Amino acid sequence: MAIGVKVLDRPTDQVSYVRALLSGMALTFKHMIDPHKVTVQYPEEKWPISPRWRGTHRMLTDETGKSKCVACGLCPQICPANCIKLVPGEDEEGNRYPLIYEIDEFRCIFCGYCQEVCPEEAIHVGRHYENSEYSRAGFVYDLERLTAQTHPVCEMWDPADPKGE
Amino acid sequence: MKLALLAIAADPLQLPNLVPFMIFTVIKMIVVFTVTLVGVALLTLAERKVSAWIQDRHGPNRVGPGGLLQPAADGLKNIMKEETYPDAAYKPIFILAPMLAFIPALLTFAVIPFASPISTRWGRVDMVVADLPIGFLYILALTSLGVYGIVLAGWSSNNKYSLLGGLRSSAQMVSYEISMGLSTVAVLLVAGNVSLNEIIIQQATTVWNFFGLTIAFFIFLVAAFAETNRLPFDLPEAESELIAGYHTEYSAMKFSMFFIAEYSNMVTASALIATLFFGGWDIPFTLWDNQAPWTIWKTLATAAAFSVKVLFFLFFYMWVRWTLPRFRYDQLMSLGWKFMLPTSLVYVIVMAALLLWLDWLGIRPGAMWGAILGGVNAMLAAILFVMLDHGKLISPASSRAQADRLTRLRAMGVRTALSPDSIH
Numbered sequence: 001m002a003i004g005v006k007v008l009d010r011p012t013d014q015v016s017y018v019r020a021l022l023s024g025m026a027l028t029f030k031h032m033i034d035p036h037k038v039t040v041q042y043p044e045e046k047w048p049i050s051p052r053w054r055g056t057h058r059m060l061t062d063e064t065g066k067s068k069c070v071a072c073g074l075c076p077q078i079c080p081a082n083c084i085k086l087v088p089g090e091d092e093e094g095n096r097y098p099l100i101y102e103i104d105e106f107r108c109i110f111c112g113y114c115q116e117v118c119p120e121e122a123i124h125v126g127r128h129y130e131n132s133e134y135s136r137a138g139f140v141y142d143l144e145r146l147t148a149q150t151h152p153v154c155e156m157w158d159p160a161d162p163k164g165e
Numbered sequence: 166m167k168l169a170l171l172a173i174a175a176d177p178l179q180l181p182n183l184v185p186f187m188i189f190t191v192i193k194m195i196v197v198f199t200v201t202l203v204g205v206a207l208l209t210l211a212e213r214k215v216s217a218w219i220q221d222r223h224g225p226n227r228v229g230p231g232g233l234l235q236p237a238a239d240g241l242k243n244i245m246k247e248e249t250y251p252d253a254a255y256k257p258i259f260i261l262a263p264m265l266a267f268i269p270a271l272l273t274f275a276v277i278p279f280a281s282p283i284s285t286r287w288g289r290v291d292m293v294v295a296d297l298p299i300g301f302l303y304i305l306a307l308t309s310l311g312v313y314g315i316v317l318a319g320w321s322s323n324n325k326y327s328l329l330g331g332l333r334s335s336a337q338m339v340s341y342e343i344s345m346g347l348s349t350v351a352v353l354l355v356a357g358n359v360s361l362n363e364i365i366i367q368q369a370t371t372v373w374n375f376f377g378l379t380i381a382f383f384i385f386l387v388a389a390f391a392e393t394n395r396l397p398f399d400l401p402e403a404e405s406e407l408i409a410g411y412h413t414e415y416s417a418m419k420f421s422m423f424f425i426a427e428y429s430n431m432v433t434a435s436a437l438i439a440t441l442f443f444g445g446w447d448i449p450f451t452l453w454d455n456q457a458p459w460t461i462w463k464t465l466a467t468a469a470a471f472s473v474k475v476l477f478f479l480f481f482y483m484w485v486r487w488t489l490p491r492f493r494y495d496q497l498m499s500l501g502w503k504f505m506l507p508t509s510l511v512y513v514i515v516m517a518a519l520l521l522w523l524d525w526l527g528i529r530p531g532a533m534w535g536a537i538l539g540g541v542n543a544m545l546a547a548i549l550f551v552m553l554d555h556g557k558l559i560s561p562a563s564s565r566a567q568a569d570r571l572t573r574l575r576a577m578g579v580r581t582a583l584s585p586d587s588i589h
Contacts, residue, residue, distance in 0.1 A: 018550060018553050018554045019554060021488075021489065024488045024489065025484065025485070025488050027488075028219045028484065028487055028488040029484065031218070031219050031220070031221055032215065032218040032219045032484075033218075034221065036221065037218075037221050037222055037223050038221045038222065039221075039222045039223045041223075
């Protein structure tokens with residue numbers, strides 16, 4: 001058996017609970033006076049999250065502050081939840097850029113394919129999970145909002161270094 | 166004995182100065198009422214804190230310093246919530262039931278002395294709301310009333326879970342009320358009086374009933390747990406089986422009322438245990454607190470002693486609740502009828518014989534008398550617990566049935582299946 005299952009030998013006769021009761025009371029009392037508590041005081045304290053955590057999206061920018069996105073259309077293509085809306089545009093020099101780039105965080109399943117597929121390393125899923133809003137519309141992040149995010153981004157899984165060493 | 170009773174009855178009532186008497190009574194009522202209700206509110210917090218600490222958590226700590234305002238937040242929430250009435254419920258009783266559960270719990274506290282008396286220029290004022298000469302009988306009468314709230318709540322909800330909860334509660338009350346009453350007979354034998362103040366004075370001058378009547382204490386303790394519907398005897402509520410038992414259909418403040426009732430019952434039961442077995446407001450190892458002159462400082466000190474005892478038992482209630490699992494219904498019944506009832510009956514006889522014998526030997530209540538009583542009880546308690554441990558009185562919570570019993574049950578099943586009566 002792979003898992004160690006503790007099989008209790010249950011009594012068939014009448015049993016006395018006097019000793020069991022006393023040891024139980026002692027155990028709970030010991031836990032009560034034990035100062036070590038397991039609770040994490042959430043808004044003040046947080047658990048560290050994995051470097052590969054896939055959360056709220058973030059669009060990276062180049063040195064000039066413009067988004068790195070070239071509107072190639074790969075991320076809406078790969079997105080299994082169909083939550084990315086991209087309308088490409090072109091400036092006078094022939095550089096493509098997104099006219100509209102919106103991600104519906106409600107539809108997103110946070111698979112991280114958009115980050116994996118992006119040739120410019122522009123769109124990322126981030127190490128961030130607190131995104132509450134007062135309206136459903138608030139969950140549709142536009143380009144401005146995506147570039148304004150500041151949280152750290154997800155580290156991609158490297159097949160050559162599967163354990164992240 | 167008959168003569169003594171007549172003497173009490175015929176004693177011309179010394180009418181105290183009416184106006185000061187009324188004023189003092191009202192003050193005492195307000196103090197007791199306020200302290201009990203604020204205590205109940207804080208107890209809900211204490212319960213959650215103790216449960217949290219036992220489970221290695223912190224408990225409520227967001228509202229106010231250290232979560233101290235949590236009861237206020239809970240109360241506010243319950244007042245703001247909607248009162249719902251099930252269509253099938255019988256409304257008058259549905260509304261009446263929470264009050265019926267709550268009022269006896271508070272009424273009981275009226276006869277419990279909570280401190281030594283004060284001398285005022287209008288005479289001695291006893292620190293008890295109503296100094297009934299039959300204090301203990303009053304308590305026995307009122308604690309049984311508490312069950313009506315629960316039974317009626319269960320019945321009027323018109324819900325099978327509620328009804329089962331109410332039925333269980335009544336069965337439990339009937340079973341444990343008897344042992345509770347019998348266990349206190351020994352206390353009354355020792356004190357020779359049913360006035361709670363006299364019982365306290367008797368304990369203060371000889372020995373606490375915990376030492377003098379150990380077995381009665383244990384029986385009373387277990388019965389008190391059953392009477393207040395607390396774990397391990399919370400079968401009327403039994404979340405895992407009956408949703409919430411008798412208060413399944415209740416919401417908002419009426420639901421809250423049942424909790425206030427439960428906690429006031431706990432306070433009263435703890436106060437009773439402290440009064441009957443731990444000397445009430447008596448400060449141990451001292452005699453100065455039991456005799457005149459009665460001053461305000463003495464009253465405060467004894468009130469503090471009483472509170473410490475009550476708080477200990479309240480803590481004990483919580484400690485037990487978060488340690489022990491719930492009894493199965495048949496275990497509850499067998500513990501009540503097969504163990505506690507015979508034990509308390511035999512114990513009453515043994516103690517009566519012992520007291521008669523001591524009287525015959527000419528040993529008057531005092532140090533020697535207390536030592537003999539304590540010695541005999543320590544012996545009896547030791548024998549009882551060894552028997553409990555070896556006699557294995559409680560059937561296991563979960564086990565294979567014994568082979569012969571199984572065959573018998575199967576035979577019975579075959580018979581009923583074959584009999585023409587079973588075809589309907």
